[in-house]
Amino acid sequence: MSKYVVTGGAGFIGSALVRGLLRQGASNVVVIDNFSSGRAENLEDVVSSIEIERADIRCYDQIAPLVRGALRRWRREAGGLCGVLVGVRR
Numbered sequence: 292m293s294k295y296v297v298t299g300g301a302g303f304i305g306s307a308l309v310r311g312l313l314r315q316g317a318s319n320v321v322v323i324d325n326f327s328s329g330r331a332e333n334l335e336d337v338v339s340s341i342e343i344e345r346a347d348i349r350c351y352d353q354i355a356p357l358v359r360g361a362l363r364r365w366r367r368e369a370g371g372l373c374g375v376l377v378g379v380r381r
């Protein structure tokens with residue numbers, strides 16, 4: 292089973308990414324977001340299918356346990372905001 296961690300997942304692009312992953316059959320999706328601009332409402336329709344963690348990606352201690360075991364990582368950054376998708380396939 293693959294595990295996906297989407298940072299900024301409560302934002303505009305992140306929440307769309309979460310929906311895309313679920314549409315493609317992902318069953319283990321973890322959102323990391325500090326809700327500085329993201330909103331829980333963006334994930335309202337999928338909240339029962341995902342895990343949401345309020346954390347800051349700049350704090351290693353907060354996110355390390357959430358991404359532990361990741362084999363692959365994609366990162367996109369723009370304007371100081373980051374989106375990180377970590378996929379784990381085993």
Ligand SMILES: NC(=O)c1ccc[n+]([C@@H]2O[C@H](COP(=O)([O-])OP(=O)(O)OC[C@H]3O[C@@H](n4cnc5c(N)ncnc54)[C@H](O)[C@@H]3O)[C@@H](O)[C@H]2O)c1
Pocket residue numbers: 298299300301302303304305323324325326327328329330346347348349368369370371372373
């Ligand atoms: N929306 C667009 O059409 C578009 C187009 C091109 C580029 N971008 C860029 O892509 C990025 C994301 O865009 P968006 O529209 O999804 O923005 P957004 O503000 O809706 O989403 C960003 C998310 O990241 C979260 N976040 C910010 N800092 C964080 C941190 N330190 N730790 C954890 N979570 C954090 C926010 O709470 C929010 O949920 C932005 O940098 C934006 O400039 C967006």
